[in-house]
Amino acid sequence: MNLSNFRLISLIFLIVAATLLGYFETNRFDSIVLVSALGVEKKEEKYVVSIQVFNPAANQKQGTDEIGGYTYVQSGRTIPEAIEKIDKKLSKKLYLNTLQVVALGENVVKEEGLNPLCDFLIRNTSIPANTQLVVTKKYAPDVFLQLFTPDQKLSSLYVTSMLKQYKSHWGALVLTSPERVKSLLEEHTLDIVIPYIEIRGEIEEGLTKRNIEQFKPSSLLSLSGLGAFHKDKLHRFLSASESDILSLIKxxxxxxxxxxxxxxxxxxxxxxxxxxxxxxxxxxxxxxxxxxxxxxxxxxxxxxxxxxxxxxxxxxxxxxxxxxxxxxxxxxxxxxxxxxxxxxxxxxxxxxxxxxxxxxxxxxxxxxxxxxxxxxxxxxxxxxxxxxxxxxx
CATH class of the missing domain: 3.30.300.210 (Nutrient germinant receptor protein C, domain 3)
Structure with a gap:
């Protein structure tokens, strides 16, 4: 085989491979929904799990007015059971590999603690290692995941942006992946902190698209400070100024x-x-x-x-x-x-x-x-x- 024939065959092979890869990828993404955030709370001895997913149409050029995503909520005796209930109600398979934020409600971190939650997140091989934990104050995670936020089409993306911004204030204290939290808990001589978020303003208005259709949003998400834990359970919320002082000490x-x-x-x-x-x-x-x-x-x-x-x-x-x-x-x-x-x-x-x-x-x-x-x-x-x-x- 001369060099020109080899080049021709190689070119044909690359074209066929690219076509097949594009076909498989297109069909693959047609059969899954990309998960952006997971919320976990405990109510009446059951886990209340909320899942926020991306809306692909919102990322298209003509989709500027589209809703950024959707939130689904189910309860179960275990977190996987609740997730499975959500999965069965959708026409596509949940894809957890894109998960960015896990929002934990006050009740679950005060009563049950972080250990069982971290164990689940670490065991699940579909969940990325760099997923960040935050605590939601006052409102349950499913409310936070339904909020319309300015600048970002999903509340989870808004929170990840705030975490990056607050690294200049709180440094590595905002890095709260499940594996990092679990390793700190196993030190036994350390108590940890996790950032917490609040919803400020008129919550009812924040749950409608009108919240981002005016110059002054009626409801905003705030990364208000750090939640202080005793062992693996939430003890109290530090104010923003207290969080700054703690970071200075640390x-x-x-x-x-x-x-x-x-x-x-x-x-x-x-x-x-x-x-x-x-x-x-x-x-x-x-x-x-x-x-x-x-x-x-x-x-x-x-x-x-x-x-x-x-x-x-x-x-x-x-x-x-x-x-x-x-x-x-x-x-x-x-x-x-x-x-x-x-x-x-x-x-x-x-x-x-x-x-x-x-x-x-x-x-x-x-x-x-x-x-x-x-x-x-x-x-x-x-x-x-x-x-x-x-x-x-």
Whole structure:
């Protein structure tokens, strides 16, 4: 066989292969529905499972006004049983390989906990390893999955966008794949956090398409903070500011803005962090913890009557900012010490730095930490002050 014949046969083979592949792929996607999100809640001893699927017509050029997807809800004695009920009611097979978000209701994470849920998600080989867990506050997951959201055609896609955005605030704390959560739970010295979402505004309006047909949506999804767990059960919801402080303590390199009052309370200064770092150390005689936080920042805005061209003023501002952040951190720490959960990771620090002490006192240390001595030390360094006008005399 000469070279020209070989090339001709190869070309024919490629054309036939591409045609067959296109045929099989077309027929394959005609027989399945792509799943975007899964919701799980517990009600009256049964699992309430909701599944959000993509609407392929919405992704076509002429489908700009199409609804982005549909949500189906069924209950069952187990999660697979409920999913199977949904599957049987559809004309196409559910395809879980495209799953992006698993929304967990308050009841199921407070009463049952994360372990059985993570076990199911990890065992199911159709569910991607990078699927993210979130908790829904107040409303059940099926309500969240029916919400019309601006910018994204599906509420699950809206949440994944918010999770990416909030990585600058909370870092790896927003990475909550089932395998990661399960591995953290097995550490036994760590309590975990999972982002939670809220629906703000008029919920009834948010469940209609009118919500995205006006300049000001009546209902919005909010990634409001982190849910703090004790072992594998939800204990409480942290506010956005508490979540920021926890992330600062947990050595997240935050890119955020912070606003604090001026020393004379006449005006405010806003800084943009460019680098944050922290570490926790422990002592056992007596038992105490030190949280050391370092922040490098630029001044974004200032309404204080200060002369920024004077190096002394910069030092005074740094001390003022340090004092305010130290106060906020210590207030948060005091609140956490009253809680049974330890999302700050103090027990883990003690276990790693003083393993013999931990082993000897494990029973007492695991049950209470209300009387632990924990102090924060904050160091702020202002790097750039930007353009400033001199204060006239």
């Amino acid at each position: 050595d997240v390199n935050q890119k955020v803005s912070m606003t604090v009052p001026c020393e004379d309370s006449n005006g405010f200064v806003t800084i943009d962090t460019i680098q944050t770092s922290s570490s926790i150390s422990s002592k056992v005689k007596p038992l105490s913890f030190a949280i050391d936080i370092h922040i490098e920042a630029n001044i974004n805005s200032m309404t204080c009557q200060k002369e920024l061209s004077d190096p002394k003023t910069i030092k005074e501002l740094e001390k003022t900012i340090e004092a305010k952040i130290t106060e906020d951190v210590n207030n948060y720490v005091s609140k956490e010490l009253e809680s049974p959960s330890d999302v700050m990771g103090l027990k883990d620090v003690l276990y790693r730095e003083h393993p013999h002490y931990w082993k000897k006192n494990k029973g007492t240390l695991e049950n209470s930490h209300a009387d632990w001595d924990v102090k924060a030390n904050v160091n702020v360094q202002i790097v750039k002050i930007g353009y400033t006008n001199k204060i006239s005399s």
